Amino acid sequence: MNQDIYLGAKEFKKKYPKTIAFRLKAHAKVASKFVDNGEKVKYVFVAQKNFKSYEICNTNIVVLTDKRLVVATKRLLFGYFYRVITPDMFNDLTIKTNIIWGKVIIDTIKEKIILSNIDPNALPEIEENVSNVMMEEKKKYIQRESEVKE
Structure with a gap:
């Protein structure tokens, strides 16, 4: 397991205690399966993936790497859910x-991912990290696409 992911989630939860999140180690283990060795973990946060704030049993761990955004959760009994958002999406x-x-x-191009039950004090930090990295990577992606077309 990538310890950076678990420690990042644990640190986020400690820094923003009003955020609802359970079973961080299990979710971090799933996320670390899909973060490649060449990827650098830039930011990690946890939230509930749901539509209503009273649904509190859908903890997801969100890992922002230098290449993409990984959203993962370990199901209670068996299996897991995993989504990747690349800069072009x-x-x-x-x-x-x-x-x-x-x-x-x-x-994203295909869907909206709603992450809720997050401490309001964490929102500016999440917005800054996700927006900056995704826009930076999107520019690189567009530049590579234009070079390929030429």
Whole structure:
């Protein structure tokens, strides 16, 4: 298991205690299966992947690497769910907040991923990290595409 992922999730949870997240080690183990050795982990955060804030049993770990965004969760009994958002698929990031928790909505070409039950104090940090890395990588991707066409 990539210890950077687990330690990053643990640090995030400690820094933002109002965030609801369970079983960090199990989720980190799933995420580390899909982060390649050549990828550098830049940021890790945890949240609930759901539509309603009262659904609190869908913890996901979100790993931002220098190449992509990995969203992973270990199911309770067996199996796991895993999504990858590459810079070319990334459209927009929306932040919503209310009194108790905040939401991060990642808009991709195919779907919207809603991550909720996040400590509102964490939202600016999440937005800054995800937006900066994804836009930087998207520029590189567009530049490579234009070079290939020429």
